[in-house]
Amino acid sequence: MPRLLQVQLRHASYYLDVLRDIGRLYEKGGEDLKRGLRHFDSEWSNIETGYAYAQQFAEKDREAAALCRDYCIVAPSILDLRLHPQEYVQWLESALAAAQYLRDHFAQAELLNSIGLAYARMGNTLRAINYYEQSHVIFRDLGDLRGEGKVLANLGLAYANLGYPDRALDLFNKALEIARGTGDRRKEGLELCNLGQAYYLQREFRKAIELYEQSLQIARETGHLPGENTVLNNLGKAHAVLGRTRRAITLYEQSLLIAREIGDRHGERNVLGNLGQAYHLLGEAQRAIEFYERALDLARWIGDPLAEAELLNNMGDSYLDIGDSERAVEYYQQRLKITKEIGLRRSINVEYLFHDWSLQKSLAVGDEERPVPNSAVSHLTSEDARHITWLHLSDIHFRESDSYDENIVLKSLLEDVERRVREDNLQPDFIAITGDVAFSGQKVEYEMARSFLDRLLDLTELQRDQLFIVPGNHDVDRKLITPGASAIGKALTDRNSTNAVLASPDDRRLLMARFKGYEEFFNEYFASGLSFDADRYYYVKLLELAGIRLAILGINSSWLAESDADEARRLVIGERQTRLALSDAEGYGADIRVALLHHPSEWIRGFDRGDSMALLLDKCDFVLHGHLHDASTNILSSPDSSAMVIAAGACYDTRSYPNSYSFVNLDLNSRRGTIHFRSYSDRQGGFWAKDTHLYRNVPDGVYKFDLPQRQK
DSSP states (O other): OOHHHHHHHHHHHHHHHHHHHHHHHHHHOHHHHHHHHHHHHHHHHHHHHHHHHHHHTTTTOHHHHHHHHHHTTSOHHHHHHHSOHHHHHHHHHHHHHHHHHTTOHHHHHHHHHHHHHHHHHTTOHHHHHHHHHHHHHHHHHHTOHHHHHHHHHHHHHHHHHHTOHHHHHHHHHHHHHHHHHTTOHHHHHHHHHHHHHHHHHTTOHHHHHHHHHHHHHHHHHHTOHHHHHHHHHHHHHHHHHTTOHHHHHHHHHHHHHHHHHHTOHHHHHHHHHHHHHHHHHTTOHHHHHHHHHHHHHHHHHHTOHHHHHHHHHHHHHHHHHTTOHHHHHHHHHHHHHHHHIIIIISOOOGGGGGHHHHHHHHHHTOTTSOOOOOHHHHHHTSGGGOEEEEEEEOOOOBOGGGHHHHHHHHHHHHHHHHHHHHHSOOOOSEEEEOSOSBSSOOHHHHHHHHHHHHHHHHHHTOOGGGEEEOOOGGGSOGGGOOHHHHHHHHTOOSHHHHHHHHHOHHHHHHHHGGGHHHHHHHHHHTTTSOOOSSSOSSEEEEEEETTEEEEEEEOOOOTTOOOHHHHTTTBOOOHHHHHHHHHHHHHTTOSEEEEEOSSOGGGBOHHHIIIIIHHHHHHOSEEEEOSSSSEEEEEEEOSSOEEEEEEEOOSOSOTTSOOEEEEEEEETTTTEEEEEEEEEEOGGGOEEEEOTTSOTTOTTSEEEEEOOGGGO
16 A cells, blocks of 8 residues: 555544544533534544545545545534535445445445435435435345434435325334334434424424423433424424414524534524514514525525525515515515426425415414415416326347447437427426346446437436336346356245345345446436445335326346346246335325336246236336337226236337337326327338327327226
8 A cells, every 4th residue: 555545544544533532422412512513623624634535545445435434424413514415415425435335234324314314404305215215225124223213204304394294203103113112312302303393284283392392301301402403493383383472482592592502504594584484473574584584595505495495485475564565576586486496397395385384374373464475386286287297218229239220210219209398298207218228238338328318318308316217138247147146046936035035135236246237327327316236126216296296116127137038937026126115105105106117027927926016016006117129008907906007119129120119198187198109110211100000999199098096
């Protein structure tokens, strides 16, 4: 090891120990907590330099990687307080990459949870949920109850922020049970506060106050100043709703003192906004504006557009109250701009933003009070917004040897997608690609795919977190399948043996090694969202669209794929994978569930067809797949439920093949759906058109159907 590197890592190691000692002081609470924060502030430049040294060499040196990982593990609460959320995410992502390099599953779970918290600080609740869910899966597999309880609580807060108190209440109760079972008194206090928040959202204000007071007692007993800060603020909100505005202000002022003492800018912003609301309720609009302005500065510094929108709305109300309608309109217009951006592009429940303030005004002041102007919300919940549309592609098969012909077909496909969006108003809310992005799982094939996907997202005006891909058999690098992995696959003859293999981290690593090229592409392309490895070989993501919750279940049907001759009726999804994914979707409280996988039911081994496929068809509304290179649709019904199975066909097989793709549109008002089947012709230079030959009774290539039974 070069001498300079030795010196730098020695510095990093020394200040990691300093940070660890600071973290221990913080955890003791009370005066020790304050002393730890002061020590951190005095040593910050050395700590920052130590981390930078470790991060610089983390990809090349295992000692550096361990240091990089540990800097974000030993004192996460302090880093959360002191670092800007965007900077903290950068630290955490580097630490997560180091933990993955070291195959440290516990650290991965901790870091994924912390990344979720950072995104929650910035108001990006749906992205936070995705990181929490990844963390929860790992903690659950490790049997780490404390970790699981911590993530369940954060998930509860996320659902509370989105306006789903029933789901939040269930998660908080589970977290409270774990805290009491593990004897964690401080965590018990936090969960009581969280439960109070859930009851507050359900308008059970006296029950909320009872729980808050229990939480406050524990926070003071354990010296947990951040917890005391939060519960004082929440108590103030509950008293304000009951008309006890002066009492609320007293509690807010106590909370504000603590927030400033410990440097909690997120908490300070919350309290300043609530003080503004309290003085507005007392008719002191000018004083309310002063608090709102200070809170707005902090919201912008943090980078939380949701809080910024709420504060702009409240400032507009205050200026209206003092007769300055021109300034009021200015603030309402700023608020409208933000709500359009975050409501339509990020699919967040914007209407819920203004629930708290409207609630306080209507209950504390009376129904005669002037209502909050709500043009932005009415725009989002209009009849026009009750549609969900997705673009379904599959079997693209990027490969160098066929790039000339493939480019002709796919360039024409992109042009057709752009026309359908423009001319037929088929703007997709998300894109589903059900496998076989590559032809043989090679890095160069995914480099070709990246260019195509970037162009596709650009012309549909979508972001990478609105694109969902699952692996197909052509995403497997068959040279990486070891004899041991092959033997494991052949030995899976029933549910129990399959579940045992999927429960074993070592077996999963051996079996998922075939996806090396796909994994590298997936994790790089979706670096700030989804991830793929032996622990996360499936995923579930929640979208908030048209006022409903839609869960995407990314199912891996290709983890036993080897050779074409061996695949037919020999593949396995695995009941464990299926139930875990469905459990996550259930946890999201999804109204519509869309499963993506590569293979159709008939390619799954008999025992697993009765387990996994039966579960998906019973619990999901739509099952999208590819593989057969032929487009089709089928509604499978039982007395209990019905599901629509949609096959996309192949985007590219050969130029002479009837390549195909489709758009699917759901009209939630009429409870009807439409599939727009598209197919390729190589005549006249190549073009895409309505697939008029797919079904006798669909002569125009547009198939209309009733939504699956569960949605009626």
